[in-house]
Amino acid sequence: MRFFFKKPTAIAAAISFLLLSTSSSVSHAQDSEIAVPEIEKVTSIKIGEIAPFSGTLFSTSAAARLLADLETRDTLCDIICAERLEIQKATLQFKIDVSRASFDALQLKYDETLKIKDDQIVFLERQVKRPKISKDVYFVVGVLSGVALTMGSAYAIGQAANH
Numbered sequence: 001m002r003f004f005f006k007k008p009t010a011i012a013a014a015i016s017f018l019l020l021s022t023s024s025s026v027s028h029a030q031d032s033e034i035a036v037p038e039i040e041k042v043t044s045i046k047i048g049e050i051a052p053f054s055g056t057l058f059s060t061s062a063a064a065r066l067l068a069d070l071e072t073r074d075t076l077c078d079i080i081c082a083e084r085l086e087i088q089k090a091t092l093q094f095k096i097d098v099s100r101a102s103f104d105a106l107q108l109k110y111d112e113t114l115k116i117k118d119d120q121i122v123f124l125e126r127q128v129k130r131p132k133i134s135k136d137v138y139f140v141v142g143v144l145s146g147v148a149l150t151m152g153s154a155y156a157i158g159q160a161a162n163h
Helices: 008-020 060-129 135-162
Strands: none
16 A cells, blocks of 8 residues: 555545445445446445445455554564664664774874884984994094004014113
8 A cells, every 4th residue: 555655645535535424325235247347446335234235344444553553563573674774774883983093093003103104214324324433434534543653662662682
């Protein structure tokens, strides 16, 4: 019935109209072989009247209960769907929050590692760029030190031999 009507209230209005409307023509259910197309019919009858067609007749209270059940089930369905939707939203939001926290932790780790490596690079560049004494200077200082040590030793030995 949901295919034909958008809201249960439209169904209720149609059923109520058809149940409460009085039909002036009363016909007897036919047992003959005549092919009668199936048409949905609803009519009101009173106790003792002959039914205008074969089928199931609803009392007003049964129709009202059916309508109330339809409206209740529709509302209950909406509530259940909304609840499941909220649960799904909360679950997915939780997964998003966990993923975001994981991403933030990894980003912090990456940033700190990058900072440490950048500091190490700067330190090593300073070590490389520090002015160094060339090998020629070491050679000249070594030769002069050797000559000075030899001269100092010769002078000290000469003084010791004279005294």
